[in-house]
Amino acid sequence: MTDIETFDMIVFGGGKAGKTLAMEKARAGRRVAVVEEGMIGGSCINVACIPSKTLIRSAEVAYEARTTSAFGTIIENVRTDLPAVRDRTAKVVAEMVATNQAGFDASGLHLVLGFGKFIAPKTIEVVASGSIRRLSAPQIFINLGTVATIPEIPGLKEAQPLTHKEALRLGDLPTRLLVLGGGYIGMEMSQAFRRLGADVTIIERGSRLAPREDLDASKGITDVLQNEGICVALDCKDLTVQGTSGQRVVVKTGDGGEFEGSHLLVAAGRTPRTAGIGLDLAGIDVDERGFIKVDDQLRTSAEGVWAMGEVAGSPMFTHASLDDYRVVKSSLEEGFRSTDGRLVPYVVFIDPEFARVGINEEDAKREGLEYRVAKLAMDVIPRARTMSKRQGFMKAIVSADTDEIFGFSMLGVNAGEVMSVVQMAMLGGLPYPVLRDAILAHPTISEGLGMLFANVSASS
Numbered sequence: 001m002t003d004i005e006t007f008d009m010i011v012f013g014g015g016k017a018g019k020t021l022a023m024e025k026a027r028a029g030r031r032v033a034v035v036e037e038g039m040i041g042g043s044c045i046n047v048a049c050i051p052s053k054t055l056i057r058s059a060e061v062a063y064e065a066r067t068t069s070a071f072g073t074i075i076e077n078v079r080t081d082l083p084a085v086r087d088r089t090a091k092v093v094a095e096m097v098a099t100n101q102a103g104f105d106a107s108g109l110h111l112v113l114g115f116g117k118f119i120a121p122k123t124i125e126v127v128a129s130g131s132i133r134r135l136s137a138p139q140i141f142i143n144l145g146t147v148a149t150i151p152e153i154p155g156l157k158e159a160q161p162l163t164h165k166e167a168l169r170l171g172d173l174p175t176r177l178l179v180l181g182g183g184y185i186g187m188e189m190s191q192a193f194r195r196l197g198a199d200v201t202i203i204e205r206g207s208r209l210a211p212r213e214d215l216d217a218s219k220g221i222t223d224v225l226q227n228e229g230i231c232v233a234l235d236c237k238d239l240t241v242q243g244t245s246g247q248r249v250v251v252k253t254g255d256g257g258e259f260e261g262s263h264l265l266v267a268a269g270r271t272p273r274t275a276g277i278g279l280d281l282a283g284i285d286v287d288e289r290g291f292i293k294v295d296d297q298l299r300t301s302a303e304g305v306w307a308m309g310e311v312a313g314s315p316m317f318t319h320a321s322l323d324d325y326r327v328v329k330s331s332l333e334e335g336f337r338s339t340d341g342r343l344v345p346y347v348v349f350i351d352p353e354f355a356r357v358g359i360n361e362e363d364a365k366r367e368g369l370e371y372r373v374a375k376l377a378m379d380v381i382p383r384a385r386t387m388s389k390r391q392g393f394m395k396a397i398v399s400a401d402t403d404e405i406f407g408f409s410m411l412g413v414n415a416g417e418v419m420s421v422v423q424m425a426m427l428g429g430l431p432y433p434v435l436r437d438a439i440l441a442h443p444t445i446s447e448g449l450g451m452l453f454a455n456v457s458a459s460s
């Protein structure tokens with residue numbers, strides 16, 4: 001019988017929230033174990049945000065190199081060296097993994113590498129290359145993340161499709177890439193691979209891309225992708241798949257559509273990593289989709305057990321997982337921070353970027369709010385003209401009678417950075433005229449905010 005090692009706390013899964021909490025508590029002198037299957041630093045730096053944004057930057061350089069003549073520079077014979085793209089991505093990832101490892105070591109936490117599962121309340125068994133360790137602690141923090149969902153489509157599993165993990169490590173460029181799902185991953189990866197030289201088709205079951213956004217944003221994003229030659233196929237239902245990704249693969253729709261590609265990438269949402277890990281033995285409830293049920297301070301149904309990040313149903317962003325760490329820390333210290341009503345911004349890293357904070361116009365209508373809307377085409381912003389980045393718009397939703405900013409969306413160059421300016425104003429409770437009347441440096445993209453908020457109609 002393996003002895004049970006005891007700790008003050010166990011972080012089960014080393015995602016953003018978990019590793020941050022673990023390092024902090026270990027530095028404070030507590031005996032902390034982190035159970036991690038193998039990704040030092042979690043999925044963001046290993047297989048998600050960081051490698052995808054590195055790939056996207058390589059693709060952007062390739063695109064710019066091919067479009068320099070518009071700027072008066074002639075470059076001939078531009079070609080992509082995909083192994084070099086892959087190696088750059090791997091190097092950025094390796095550096096971040098090393099930084100995380102150094103942080104773990106310096107904090108004094110105990111990293112237990114291997115696949116973990118509950119075998120009893122507050123007790124986790126970790127299996128790695130034949131060895132078994134059993135760990136127990138009065139406090140457990142679950143941060144196990146999600147994996148790519150492979151939908152139940154006839155022939156899909158057999159086709160051995162790529163997920164983001166494999167796609168980010170390809171050494172050969174797919175000649176014809178089919179992308180199943182036109183969400184965040186689908187949109188970002190489609191544009192990146194298109195710019196690196198692949199023919200790309202997005203196969204989306206919904207009636208539009210970015211369905212949570214206003215129709216103008218959704219349409220603008222679709223135009224951006226289509227203008228670069230990406231085929232966007234919407235309303236694709238009752239799919240069947242034939243062939244093998246990496247050789248030849250065919251996706252058929254129920255209404256007779258047919259798409260042929262060399263590779264198939266699945267980006268159709270996420271599945272929480274909660275199956276087969278003994279949550280029932282530990283008294284931890286999950287919902288019908290397998291996400292761990294939590295309250296607004298991320299406590300699970302088991303006393304002394306919290307869940308954080310994607311596995312707890314939090315918004316699927318690294319910054320949301322980081323905020324979950326703050327919520328749990330507050331919960332431990334009997335504070336009041338909660339997940340209720342928090343402002344979670346996001347950026348879709350297509351070019352130009354799409355960013356949003358707060359509500360959009362369709363949300364305002366759905367919630368029955370009285371609101372005013374202001375919109376500004378990127379084309380009128382002087383900096384956008386100097387950069388030849390004229391695509392897109394800014395859009396603000398403002399209360400009809402209090403000047404409160406309800407939300408901001410932007411499709412345009414530097415949208416993520418500009419959105420953060422509005423977010424700060426919203427967090428500070430600033431009425432919109434403060435942004436309208438601020439002295440904003442010329443010529444910056446943020447200068448457009450003054451013009452945007454000048455377009456808000458007088459209150460009724």
Ligand SMILES: Cc1cc2nc3c(=O)[nH]c(=O)nc-3n(C[C@H](O)[C@H](O)[C@H](O)COP(=O)(O)OP(=O)(O)OC[C@H]3O[C@@H](n4cnc5c(N)ncnc54)[C@H](O)[C@@H]3O)c2cc1C
Pocket residue numbers: 012013014015016017018035036037038039040041042043044045047048049050052053114115116117143144145146164185273277308309310311315316317318319320321349
């Ligand atoms: C392609 C892609 C691009 C993305 N881009 C962005 C972006 O630009 N910006 C953004 O904010 N978000 C982005 N995201 C989302 C972001 O990666 C996640 O929201 C973020 O990493 C937070 O994850 P987490 O903290 O829930 O857990 P994770 O970081 O997923 O960590 C969970 C950890 O648990 C470990 N684990 C799981 N099961 C076990 C087990 N049984 N035993 C031991 N260990 C286990 C895993 O190995 C993993 O390290 C992207 C996601 C993808 C897939």
Ligand SMILES: NC(=O)c1ccc[n+]([C@@H]2O[C@H](COP(=O)([O-])OP(=O)(O)OC[C@H]3O[C@@H](n4cnc5c(N)ncnc54)[C@H](O)[C@@H]3O)[C@@H](O)[C@H]2O)c1
Pocket residue numbers: 151153180181182183184185186188203204205206210236239267268269270315316317346347348349
């Ligand atoms: N820039 C970022 O912050 C960023 C980037 C990538 C991923 N992420 C996070 O990762 C999460 C997962 O990304 P994702 O793109 O996998 O999911 P998603 O939920 O964003 O999009 C999935 C898409 O696949 C479609 N779909 C689902 N099943 C399908 C089927 N059978 N056939 C055709 N289409 C189908 C859905 O309609 C949807 O449009 C996102 O929700 C996001 O929070 C964030």
